[in-house]
Amino acid sequence: MLNRYPLWKYLLILLVLLVGLIYSLPNLFPEDPAVQISSDGGDFSLDERRLNSLESSLTDADIDIQSIERDAKSVLIRLHNADDQILARDMLSETLGDDYVVALNLAESTPGWLKSLSASPMTLGLDLRGGVHFLLEVDMKAALTQRLEVNASAMRETLRDERIRYRNTEVQERSIHMDFMNAEDRDEARSLIRRDFPDLDYRDLERERGAGLAMTLTDTAVQEIQDYAVNQNLTTLRNRVNELGVAEPLVQRQGPARIVVELPGVQDTAAAKRIVGATANLEFRLEARPDTPQAETESYDFRNTERTATLMRDVIITGDSVSNANRSFDENGRPQVNINLDGTGGTLMNRSTRTNIGRNMAVLFIEHKTRDRTVMEDGKETTVRTPYTERSIISLATIQSALGNSFRITGLESPTEAADLALLLRSGSLAAPIYFAQERTIGPSLGEKNIERGILSVQIGLLLVVAFMLIRYKVFGVIANLALGFNLVLLVAAMSLLGATLTLPGIAGIVLTLGMAVDANVLIFERIREEMRTGLSAQQAIHAGYERAFTSIVDANITTLLVALILFSIGTGPVKGFAVTLSLGILTSLFTSLMVTRSMVNLCYGRKPVKKLWI
Template sequence: MLNRYPLWKYLLILLVLVVGVIYALPNLYPEDSAIQISGDRGTRIEQSALDRAAQALEAADIAIKRTELEENGSGLIRLQDANDQLHARDVIASTLGQDYVVALNLAEATPSWLASIGAAPMKLGLDLRGGVHFLLEVDMDAAVKQRLESNASAMRQTLRDERIRYRNNEVKDHSIRFAFASEEDLNQARSLLQTQYNVFTFTTEDEGRGAVLVMTITDQAIQELQDYAVNQNLTTIRNRVNELGVSEPLVQRQGPSRIIVELPGIQDTAAAKRIVGATANLEFRLEAAPDTPESEIETLPFRNDPDRKAALLKDIIITGDRVSSASRSFDQNGRPQVNINLDGAGGSQMNSATRSNIGRNMAVIFIEHKSRTRTVMEDGKQVEERVPYTERGIISLATIQSALGSQFRITGLDSPTESQELALLLRSGSLAAPIYFAQERTIGPSLGQQNIDRGIMSVIVGLVMLVIFMLVRYKAFGLIANAALTVNLVLLIAAMSLLGATLTLPGIAGIVLTLGMAVDGNVLIFERIREELRAKKTVQQAIHTGYERALTSIIDANVTTLLVAIILFSIGTGPVKGFAVTLSLGIVTSVFTSVMVSRAITNLSVGGKTLKKLWI
């Protein structure tokens, strides 16, 4: 019999529709704007502190939904109005004082029964949800200096291994300088180092009673090093952003020395800057022996006690670059620590250095590259000048009891938060060069909500206009097309929610375009049915032929569009990818609803019936 589906097809369509409705439902429960309160040193929040914060908000006429204590020991206050978020944070911070960390947050509002089956609302992009935009600048001079200092340390070790004596060594103006007591020592050193370091030009200078070997890095090597520094920083920052769990972040290079970072949904900009821009690294060095020459010693303070200092060798055993993984934990006394795993080369270097120095002290040095601004006069005008500087501090100084391998622990940390951030930075890798924040913009939740409201309004207006057009043009069959259109929208939202796709403003444009394309499929079918009726075929034959012969045209048109969407996704970034994802999913749901859902409704309503006239 014409225009009848087998039972299994009806059941399949029903199943898809039910699943679609369930996984689209969480979007009716958007995230709540909230304030998160945690202890300054990772301590748990008491209910009394949460009550004090809630009372302070009520006194400031800030409406709250509810307060709750979370399993991780922090407190959460959900607000009625997103526009009150910044004011609420300031009120709570002044009420609770310095012993608490108060941050902006977005709290899940999905009912527990939906969350238990993995249902969650669509993730929103930076233009909808709000977040932060950073423009970072890579310090190219520091990248060159770091590489020269690393090479100088390796050269010193090479000369000592070959028993070639030198008086002093310094890094200055893109050059490494070694002073020797005799011409013979200089020639031996030059002959040895030239075979290992081909990125330097070697020259000599006379200096009183001795001679100086000057090794200047070439311009080509500097250019290659600077490109490497930017690309390595890109990789490291992407790793850090992935550790933060941000959905659809944007990390890309801009020009020769700048990097753009956009983090949707991040409300605590201070924490984001601390993680993304941290140029922390570790160095492991031996404590200097009493008879060590002064030129090979560097005296550094302890991080948690600046008045206490230790004299260390300039030579580095390994740096944080050799860390393959890191995790935080607590020792037997409940103090925070970081568990370190080194790569193969790092483990060998650590084992070699500690095996021959059992009984000596080894220091773990925490290094941070920072900058401060100062106001200077330039051409009669006051301008701000950035002055970079480096902070080095000893985390721990412990005696080597036995040869260490690729696994060990770092202790001496102040808080669990510090250990967590240090582990994150080591896991994601150290930056090849310091970076500075050239620009910072925050997109607030109010702007995001305004964009969301406008986007929803555009979808509603487009949907209403399509519904009216289909009703006027195709009458009763217009109702069938509109029902399929509604199913298409539900399935599209469900698919984006289920797959974790991120919705942006271009993505909303993709939804509107998808609705138009879905209607286009039904228009092809209905016009084909009209042609068959004009050819004097029966109603049932016209419906059957219309759906069957329009199928090829629908698939051809949508496949070509799908190929374009795939190309956009593969080569595009940011908003372009958001549009491509929405368009691709929309094409799949449009074909399904235009061909199967629309025909199923038609079969159920008029299939198998004897009709002399069709309202189309």
């Protein structure tokens, strides 16, 4: 019989619409403005008495508190008004001091029964939700110095293997200087080193005693090192941001030496800086023997103690060789980091420890920092940034047996420090230090204005489409408009389920989807009119209209879907957001225009004789 669906198809459509309604509901519960208190490094501790005092001070300042939630790592203070966030943060920061991190936050308000179904609202982008914007600058001078130090270490090892004596190694800007006992040793060393380092310019140096050799990086080599430093830092920063769990972050290069990082929804600038900007790395070195020449050793302090130890200058491996790292606790309940090395790192570690059983091996923690000071230049205040490097020993243990690809690092102060170190090692070390050239927090108030304008644009677009369909197609227009509403619900539900991020371009994609969603119904309804003019009955016209318009509708939407997929694959940031909403909108509109409207038309006309259609 024409225009009748089997029962299972009606039930399937009803189930899809019901699931879409449930998973779109969390978007009706907006996030609450909040202030979050957490620890700056160590374990979190904030007693009830002090928390009550903070609550009283906020209340005295006419800040309307909605609720206070506490867990093992932080305290979340929900507020009724977003305008009170900054005032509350400033008051709490001044009261608590530097031992705590007080940050703006947006807390979910989804009901518990929806959370139990894993339903959550759509993630909003930086332009809607606010977040953190960093402009990072790569220290190109340090990149060259680090590469030269690695090269110098390899050169020393080569010369020792060939039993060529050298007296001193010095790294200067773009060159390495080495001193030898005589010119013959220098010439032999140059021929050996040139084989492994062809990208250096070699020049003899005159010395009062002995002979010297200067090895300078060529301009091409300098450019390659600098490009590698920026690209490697890009990869590392992306890994770190992914570890933070930020949805749709932006990490991209800007100019020859700068990187832009945008973290939507992150209001905790201090915590983001601690992870994104951390330039920490590890070096594994042997402790020097008493008879080791002074030129081959370096002395370092232990962290937070007055002890010192003398280590070999040569590095066994660095944090670059770490393939995985996880925080755990040792048999005494102290925090530690379990390390897994890649193939090359495991081979180097095994080779070094196998021949040095009984010696001590140190884990050297290296961190690049800056000191900023304000000076007056030409009557204007200028910030002068001075980079410096801190090196300290976090572990010094005796090698009991040959180590392989897995071992552990102990001597860490707190579980938080162990977790941060593991994260940094997993995501990879930076090829060169980075410094914050600019940072800013985009507050949620700006996002609220964008959301209001976006919702208004959706409402206007929806209203115009609804009005057109009602005027043009009457009863069938009502059916198309109901399907359009279902389409919007399914689109929101799909974006919520997939964790897609909604941005301003994404809202533009939704508006475009609303316009495109009725295209299929226009084709179907016009085809029904055409079939009726040829003399077919109402039931036959409805059947022919849906059947004969199907191919045209699918072809038109598939071509648009292909374009959206191409935009998603090659685009970044806003372009991706637009492509995501457009792709999902095409799929949901196909379902609603072909199946949902057909089911409603079948229910209205499929079970009765019809002489005239209101179309």
